[in-house]
Amino acid sequence: MKISQIFFLSLKNLADRKIRSILTISGVCIGFGFIVYLLSLGYGVEKLTTDQISSPDTLSIFEISLSEDGESRAIDDKNIAEIGNINNVEHVEAAAILPASINVGPVKNDTIVKAYTRKFFELEELKIINGRLFIEDDSREVLITKGLQKILNISDNESFFPALDVKIMTNLALSPTNESDDLILIKSLKVVGIIEDDSPSVIVPFKTVRSSIDLVNYNVARVKVIDANNLTETRRQVEKLGFSTNYIGDTVSQIKSFFNIFRFILMGFGIIAMIVALLGMFNTLTVSLLERTQEIGVMKSLGAKRKTIWWLFISESLIIGFLGGVLGIIMGNIAGKATNTIFNFYALQNGGRAVDFFYTPIYLVLVMLILSILVGLITGLYPAKRAVKIKLLDAIKYE
Amino acid sequence: MINNKISDNVVLGRMDSHNLIIQVGNIDKDFEVATEYIKVLHNITLTILEGEFIIITGPSGCGKSTLLHTISGWEEPTFGNVLLFGEDIYAKDEEERAIFCNKKMTMVSQKSYWVNSLNVLENIALPYLISGYNKKEASKKAMQLLNLLELEELAYYKPADLSGGQQQRINLLRALINNPDIVLADEPTGNLDSLNTTFVMDLFQKINKDLKRTVIVVTHNPNFLDFATRVIIMKDGRIADTILNEPNFVSTKPVGDILDLKKHGLKIEKKDWLK
Numbered sequence: 001m002k003i004s005q006i007f008f009l010s011l012k013n014l015a016d017r018k019i020r021s022i023l024t025i026s027g028v029c030i031g032f033g034f035i036v037y038l039l040s041l042g043y044g045v046e047k048l049t050t051d052q053i054s055s056p057d058t059l060s061i062f063e064i065s066l067s068e069d070g071e072s073r074a075i076d077d078k079n080i081a082e083i084g085n086i087n088n089v090e091h092v093e094a095a096a097i098l099p100a101s102i103n104v105g106p107v108k109n110d111t112i113v114k115a116y117t118r119k120f121f122e123l124e125e126l127k128i129i130n131g132r133l134f135i136e137d138d139s140r141e142v143l144i145t146k147g148l149q150k151i152l153n154i155s156d157n158e159s160f161f162p163a164l165d166v167k168i169m170t171n172l173a174l175s176p177t178n179e180s181d182d183l184i185l186i187k188s189l190k191v192v193g194i195i196e197d198d199s200p201s202v203i204v205p206f207k208t209v210r211s212s213i214d215l216v217n218y219n220v221a222r223v224k225v226i227d228a229n230n231l232t233e234t235r236r237q238v239e240k241l242g243f244s245t246n247y248i249g250d251t252v253s254q255i256k257s258f259f260n261i262f263r264f265i266l267m268g269f270g271i272i273a274m275i276v277a278l279l280g281m282f283n284t285l286t287v288s289l290l291e292r293t294q295e296i297g298v299m300k301s302l303g304a305k306r307k308t309i310w311w312l313f314i315s316e317s318l319i320i321g322f323l324g325g326v327l328g329i330i331m332g333n334i335a336g337k338a339t340n341t342i343f344n345f346y347a348l349q350n351g352g353r354a355v356d357f358f359y360t361p362i363y364l365v366l367v368m369l370i371l372s373i374l375v376g377l378i379t380g381l382y383p384a385k386r387a388v389k390i391k392l393l394d395a396i397k398y399e
Numbered sequence: 400m401i402n403n404k405i406s407d408n409v410v411l412g413r414m415d416s417h418n419l420i421i422q423v424g425n426i427d428k429d430f431e432v433a434t435e436y437i438k439v440l441h442n443i444t445l446t447i448l449e450g451e452f453i454i455i456t457g458p459s460g461c462g463k464s465t466l467l468h469t470i471s472g473w474e475e476p477t478f479g480n481v482l483l484f485g486e487d488i489y490a491k492d493e494e495e496r497a498i499f500c501n502k503k504m505t506m507v508s509q510k511s512y513w514v515n516s517l518n519v520l521e522n523i524a525l526p527y528l529i530s531g532y533n534k535k536e537a538s539k540k541a542m543q544l545l546n547l548l549e550l551e552e553l554a555y556y557k558p559a560d561l562s563g564g565q566q567q568r569i570n571l572l573r574a575l576i577n578n579p580d581i582v583l584a585d586e587p588t589g590n591l592d593s594l595n596t597t598f599v600m601d602l603f604q605k606i607n608k609d610l611k612r613t614v615i616v617v618t619h620n621p622n623f624l625d626f627a628t629r630v631i632i633m634k635d636g637r638i639a640d641t642i643l644n645e646p647n648f649v650s651t652k653p654v655g656d657i658l659d660l661k662k663h664g665l666k667i668e669k670k671d672w673l674k
């Protein structure tokens with residue numbers, strides 16, 4: 001008997017016992033759906049976090065900052081040159097971050113000024129969502145964050161971007177020649193772009209700031225290495241020189257290991273649901289075997305081979321497993337997307353941000369599909385083996 | 400009545416190697432019941448010629464069904480052997496035997512058993528599908544068979560919803576779809592009224608007379624004994640007597656296809672009971 005015909009026969013049999021088939025398939029579907037839902041949630045939240053690593057370059061850059069206790073070495077031109085001489089260092093770029101207030105016409109607001117070079121901007125991998133970067137490191141152009149744009153109520157239309165005045169509060173550590181807490185005014189800086197960031201700050205070209213303030217020390221620098229695999233070693237060398245460093249890779253691996261445990265726990269719940277579903281499926285197949293003893297006898301009396309009888313049961317459980325799996329993947333996804341949408345709806349209403357914390361990697365779908373087929377095969381093995389063993393005459397001779 | 404030993408010799412005397420279709424040789428069958436063995440068949444020897452119509456009869460429990468099952472390849476004898484077209488079927492393993500026997504013969508049972516999820520057409524087509532034909536060929540053939548008995552309107556019913564008479568006709572069609580050389584039947588009319596009984600027995604006779612198929616029917620019904628070329632009467636697991644209805648029976652080869660019955664003037668009288 002052709003395999004396609006055996007599958008057809010199994011489908012007929014499942015259709016003949018509709019309610020039971022639907023219940024069984026639903027059970028498997030819920031099991032798979034639950035696993036897909038939970039795992040996708042785990043992957044989604046992880047992705048949300050690790051997505052902050054925007055490019056492969058991210059992992060070859062680390063940051064030098066001033067330690068909280070003030071013990072670390074100052075970041076100045078001489079020290080930067082020293083770091084630049086370390087093997088494996090491709091480039092070092094420094095920047096200064098200073099408290100400030102800004103004026104746009106009559107509106108005044110406290111904010112932070114970030115004195116960045118174009119190069120530093122690039123190394124920080126900031127994302128411009130509207131407009132462009134300043135042209136030169138001494139241009140009288142600035143970028144503002146989305147957070148500040150909101151506060152100042154600035155339109156999204158580039159041609160309406162205003163000019164602003166900044167008043168920078170000097171700092172002895174950075175500019176020892178200035179008076180402490182002096183307010184240095186830099187007038188009419190044209191806003192040319194908006195960057196994706198919810199905290200309010202202004203990015204001013206580095207040299208534009210330095211022409212007004214006598215900057216000697218900086219409070220942050222970024223180091224790009226040639227070979228990211230040796231970054232740890234380079235970073236150690238830099239720390240030996242007395243600097244404190246941060247590396248996003250640290251956070252990423254922490255997040256990864258956290259989510260591995262998280263997924264494991266979610267998986268545990270899913271597996272419990274799955275086991276319940278499998279018991280249901282096994283029960284259905286066993287009952288089906290008992291009910292169909294006579295049919296197996298008929299098939300045998302009409303010349304069906306053992307292989308045919310075996311496939312008859314395996315195909316039935318494969319169909320249940322596969323349908324349950326496919327529906328489960330779909331249901332898990334729909335449920336996840338729905339949760340996400342409802343969450344975002346409330347988040348947006350309460351002034352939050354819409355995020356995708358639900359993500360099903362394609363390989364998860366494939367693994368689940370293969371798993372559903374395996375599950376079908378394995379649950380079918382025992383009933384199939386018993387069906388093959390049924391003796392023709394035992395099955396049909398006596399009622 | 401002629402003694403069993405003599406009659407078998409009579410048959411043997413008229414045989415040549417070509418027309419021996421079934422040879423049952425010195426068969427014993429013991430069944431294990433609790434710790435005891437019960438002998439159900441005692442040293443049965445039976446030679447059947449191609450084209451014969453054999454009726455096996457005898458009191459209940461005398462071993463008729465068991466004998467038929469040993470011939471069909473379903474029940475291995477404790478002792479002795481069964482040759483089908485000269486081949487010892489119990490020398491083959493179970494799977495080979497099933498394939499070999501199903502190619503040559505078919506069994507019609509008293510009660511019809513169905514694959515319940517399939518309709519009439521699909522049930523009839525089943526042996527054809529099992530033989531490896533595709534669905535289209537099988538459905539076509541099954542429909543032709545339904546047409547033969549003018550039962551097309553039952554094609555899409557579930558067999559279990561039909562009357563006993565209708566079911567037995569469908570059962571017959573299913574048994575015949577592979578165009579077997581030998582038709583075995585175990586009390587095929589046991590559950591039927593006299594109209595249906597006559598129809599079924601007439602059909603067996605036609606299959607034997609017109610298509611020259613070998614037919615072996617187990618029956619309690621004494622009304623049709625003269626359809627047979629030979630009547631075998633069993634008692635307590637032995638052949639007690641043989642009636643030779645055609646002492647000069649000449650063996651024949653099968654001709655044509657089951658569907659040819661129409662050409663041979665198969666008459667169907669549509670009766671109310673078909674509804």
Ligand SMILES: Nc1ncnc2c1ncn2[C@@H]1O[C@H](COP(=O)(O)OP(=O)(O)OP(=O)(O)O)[C@@H](O)[C@H]1O
Nearest residue numbers: 430431432439457458459460461462463464465466
């Ligand atoms: N599988 C079995 N196990 C034990 N005993 C069996 C088995 N099959 C048949 N028998 C016994 O063998 C004897 C013959 O049975 P069989 O069915 O061949 O009789 P029969 O002539 O066909 O009877 P009936 O006319 O009632 O159908 C009976 O006593 C029966 O109980």
Ligand SMILES: [Mg+2]
Nearest residue numbers: 463464465585
């Ligand atoms: Mg019987």
